[in-house]
Amino acid sequence: xxxxxxxxxxxxxxxxxxxxxxxxxxxxxxxxxxxxxxxxxxxxxxxxxxxxxxxxxxxxxxxxxxxxxxxxxxxxxxxxxxxxxxxxxxxxxxxxxxxxxxxxxxxxxxxxx
Amino acid sequence: xxxxxxxxxxxxxxxxxxxxxxxxxxxxxxxxxxxxxxxxxxxxxxxxxxxxxxxxxxxxxxxxxxxxxxxxxxxxxxxxxxxxxxxxxxxxxxxxxxxxxxxxxxxxxxxxxx
Numbered sequence: 001x002x003x004x005x006x007x008x009x010x011x012x013x014x015x016x017x018x019x020x021x022x023x024x025x026x027x028x029x030x031x032x033x034x035x036x037x038x039x040x041x042x043x044x045x046x047x048x049x050x051x052x053x054x055x056x057x058x059x060x061x062x063x064x065x066x067x068x069x070x071x072x073x074x075x076x077x078x079x080x081x082x083x084x085x086x087x088x089x090x091x092x093x094x095x096x097x098x099x100x101x102x103x104x105x106x107x108x109x110x111x112x113x
Numbered sequence: 114x115x116x117x118x119x120x121x122x123x124x125x126x127x128x129x130x131x132x133x134x135x136x137x138x139x140x141x142x143x144x145x146x147x148x149x150x151x152x153x154x155x156x157x158x159x160x161x162x163x164x165x166x167x168x169x170x171x172x173x174x175x176x177x178x179x180x181x182x183x184x185x186x187x188x189x190x191x192x193x194x195x196x197x198x199x200x201x202x203x204x205x206x207x208x209x210x211x212x213x214x215x216x217x218x219x220x221x222x223x224x225x226x227x
Contacts, residue, residue, distance in 0.1 A: 002155075034214045043117070043203050043218030044156070089156065091214065099144055099211030100169055103156040 003027045004092050006104035013111050019077040021107050023090030026071065030092040034101065035064060035075045038087045047088075048075070080111045116140050119204045119219035126194055127227055134189045134222045136204030143209040144168070145187035146216065147179060150201040159202075162187055163209060194226045 005024045013019045021035075031052040036044035050057040050064045050073070057064050063076045077084055090104040119136040126132055138145060146169075147159040160179045161169035167179070176192045187204060201223050205216040 032214050041220065043205070043220050044216075045218070046215045049214060093211070093214045099146060099161055099207050099214070099216065100158050100171075101156075101214055101216065105154045 003030075004090055004102045004104040006090050006107050008107050009105070010108040010110070013080045013109065015082055015111055015113050016079045019075075019080045019084065019109055019111065021075040021077075021088050021090075021109065023073045023075075023104055024071055025073075025092050025102075027092070027094070027102070028071070029094040030102070031095055032093045033064070033066060033073050034091045034093070035062075036089040036091060036103075038089060038106070044089055077109075080109075082111050082113060085109055085111050115219075117204055117206055117217050117219040119202075119222055121222060122220065123223050123225075125225045125227065128194055128196060130194050131190070131192045132194060132224070133191070134202055134204075134224075136187045136189070136219060138185055138204075138206040138217070140206055140217060142206040142212070142217070143184055144207045144211065145181065145184070146205040146207070147187065147189050148203045148205060148218075150203065150221070152200070156203070160187075160189075191224075194224075196226050199224055199226045 034049040035047040037047045038044040066073045087106040089106045091101040117138045144163045150156045162181045165181045178190045181187045201221045204219040207216045
């Protein structure tokens with residue numbers, strides 16, 4: 001039962017442009033959402049998160065938007081850089097077990113010069 | 114200095130064997146996890162330990178036995194390995210209570226069962 005879905009397995013964007021990665025979830029009990037980034041042969045690393053009481057969280061070039069009514073979140077990267085090329089995982093959690101994360105299958109982002 | 118380190122990085126073994134994966138974290142975290150990434154790329158939680166106590170056991174076959182000798186270590190022992198156990202196993206740690214979902218992952222152990 002896939003509770004977090006990333007329907008785009010890959011995304012290709014030119015350097016300097018915006019990358020938009022999308023994620024949908026089905027469980028209305030989720031109240032904390034995160035994005036992780038993964039390079040080959042490494043573990044996922046935390047990128048940015050958002051609580052369900054907010055609809056936007058920004059950290060430098062990265063912004064996460066949450067639409068609770070649509071059960072949808074997105075990650076915007078502006079401007080995209082070649083070093084951003086990685087697999088991006090969307091994850092969700094419901095308190096109190098915030099360490100129990102439900103992950104999507106990931107989106108491979110390629111940023112080309 | 115690696116924050117969460119797990120060994121070995123690659124593990125190739127025959128069906129029926131018993132193997133262990135070791136994990137250590139030097140972040141001072143109270144909570145450690147094992148996650149499994151299967152062939153379809155889904156990352157799923159297997160176990161969670163808080164200060165050496167089992168907190169989450171996600172309906173994993175009892176051939177999988179985690180052991181936490183202290184809060185900085187969480188090892189995974191797998192008995193009678195099966196073909197379907199082939200996957201990448203990630204160890205992770207966080208502050209107590211899940212760290213608001215901010216987990217620190219090791220680089221993974223690629224297990225191949227032949």
